[in-house]
Amino acid sequence: MMYALLDALRRQQMEQYEDQTIYELDYHNPVVRESEVLLINLGAEYLGLQKTVELALACHARIVSLVLWDPENPFAIPSGGHWPRPYRSISLEEAVMEFQARDMDLFYMRDPQDEKGNRLIRLDFRLEYA
Numbered sequence: 001m002m003y004a005l006l007d008a009l010r011r012q013q014m015e016q017y018e019d020q021t022i023y024e025l026d027y028h029n030p031v032v033r034e035s036e037v038l039l040i041n042l043g044a045e046y047l048g049l050q051k052t053v054e055l056a057l058a059c060h061a062r063i064v065s066l067v068l069w070d071p072e073n074p075f076a077i078p079s080g081g082h083w084p085r086p087y088r089s090i091s092l093e094e095a096v097m098e099f100q101a102r103d104m105d106l107f108y109m110r111d112p113q114d115e116k117g118n119r120l121i122r123l124d125f126r127l128e129y130a
Contacts, residue, residue, distance in 0.1 A: 002114045002116070002118050002120075004114070005112060005113070005114045005118075005120055006041060006042065006067065006120065008112075009041070009067055009110075009112070009120060009122055010039070010041060010067075012122075013037075013039050013041075013065045013122075016065075017036075017037040017063065017065070020036040020037045020063070021034075021035045021036045021037065022035060022036070022037045022038075022039060023035035023037070023038055023039070023059060023061070024038075024039040024040075024041070025038060025039065025040045025043055025055060025059075026043075027040075027042075027043030027044075027046045027047050030043075030047060030051075030055055032055060032058040032059050033059060034059060034060055035059050035060075035061050036061060036062050036063065037061055037062070037063045037064075037065065038055075038056050038059050038061035038063070038064045038065070039065050040052055040055075040056070040064065040065070040066045040067070041066075041067040042067055042068070042069055042077065042120075044066060044068060044090055044095070045068065045069060045077065045087035045088055045089070045090055046087050046088075048088060049088075049090050049094060049095060049098050050098065052066070053098050053099060053102050053104075056099075056104075056125075057102060061127075062126060062127050063124060063125065063126050063127075064099070064104065064124070064125045065108075065122065065123075065124045066095065066122070066123045066124070066125070067120050067121065067122050067123075068090050068092070068095060068120065068121040068122075068123065069087075069089075069118075069120065069121075070092075070111065070118070070119035070120065070121050071089035071090065071091055072119070073117075073118045073119055074117065074118070075116075075118060092121055092123070095121075095123055096123065099123075099125045103127060103128045103129065104125035104126065104127055104128070105125060105126055105128055106123055106124070106125055107124055107125070107126050108122070108123070108124035109121070109122065109123055109124070110122045
């Protein structure tokens with residue numbers, strides 16, 4: 001269900017940016033690595049939004065593709081093996097404002113949902129001067 005939706009979003013990200021250097025941030029061990037595209041899927045909730053943006057800028061990524069758990073979902077992020085607890089809810093508005101404050105513009109957004117109605121929010125940002 002939700003895992004299938006997350007996997008589908010990741011495949012879309014990989015296909016959309018296949019011609020560029022992609023780095024997937026592991027929020028368990030957030031290491032900075034130079035890349036053109038940075039993927040952060042359900043990691044900002046654990047790292048915090050400010051730390052997520054700082055890591056994105058440190059990677060010198062021109063594009064950041066971020067997947068968030070919609071805070072309006074009726075359930076918490078499933079902890080089943082992949083995600084630790086606790087996490088912070090991040091709203092769409094908070095994410096957009098924080099990235100735009102760092103000269104990254106939103107240029108792509110989708111908010112698909114699974115069969116249970118849980119929604120993920122995909123936001124892709126581009127550095128203004130890239």
